[in-house]
Amino acid sequence: MSWLANIATSCEKILQEIRNLQRSELAEAGEGFDVKKQVGSSTMAHKKNPIKSENASGLARIVRSFIIPTYENALLWHERDLANSSSERFTLSHAPTLAEDVMAKTADVLTNMWVDKDRCLANIHSQKGLVMAEKVMIELVDHGVPRDEAHEVLREASFTALANDEELIDVCSRTPAISAAFPPRNSKRCLTR
Structure with missing residues (x-):
């Protein structure tokens, strides 16, 4: 049964x-x-x-x-x-x-x-890249950022994007903890695949 x-x-x-x-x-x-x-x-x-x-x-x-x-x-x-x-x-x-x-x-x-x-x-585009936040977080972890720190960085970036009606990629590109881990070209790759 x-x-x-x-x-x-x-x-x-x-x-x-x-x-x-x-x-x-x-x-x-x-x-x-x-x-x-x-x-x-x-x-x-x-x-x-x-x-x-x-x-x-x-x-x-x-x-x-x-x-x-x-x-x-x-x-x-x-x-x-x-x-x-x-x-x-x-x-x-x-x-x-x-x-x-x-x-x-x-x-x-x-x-x-x-x-x-x-x-x-x-529907994905209407979310302004927010559905890809996890992928960026995982990339940060893969680049040596501790997971809890990577999560917090993406949480803050996501809330900023939501509050300002911005694309997540734009917020990520000006967030030092993200841009220091990998160049903007790589962050764009994370947010578009």
């Missing part, structure tokens, strides 16, 4: 990410949508609900919930009574079927999903 629950949970993690990326404000990726056959949202005509992902996520939760009765069934009187029988008839017959359905829906979503590369880049 744990194995089936883990598979269903892994599928749900993938589908949850796709559902989040499909939200209107992100719109970076999502499950395929057949305009001729699907309606989408019943209240917002423009919205394309990730129905398969939502459905499979709900079923994965049911598979995961079968773990509790499975463990409860280990408690038998004098090593054998029939208290486990009624719940096992349900969990053992339903869990594999539901897990298979979750896997099939996940495969279908992954096969037919879309990715908007331009929107991904636009």
Whole structure:
């Protein structure tokens, strides 16, 4: 049962990410949508609900919930009574079927999903390089700066960029602790890859 629950949970993690990326404000990726056959949202005509992902996520939760009765069934009187029988008839017959359905829906979503590369880049650029702060921090550590110091330097640079609506690369280029570790050309490389 744990194995089936883990598979269903892994599928749900993938589908949850796709559902989040499909939200209107992100719109970076999502499950395929057949305009001729699907309606989408019943209240917002423009919205394309990730129905398969939502459905499979709900079923994965049911598979995961079968773990509790499975463990409860280990408690038998004098090593054998029939208290486990009624719940096992349900969990053992339903869990594999539901897990298979979750896997099939996940495969279908992954096969037919879309990715908007331009929107991904636009979202990255809207963050003004902040998504690359970790990479600069790691480069600083690789250049001999202690990790806690590198983290603090990037934290301050990130907050400065946010407060002043600046690109992180511009703040990094004038931050002595960063520019001393490597030339501006290298900091630009860190923030663009």
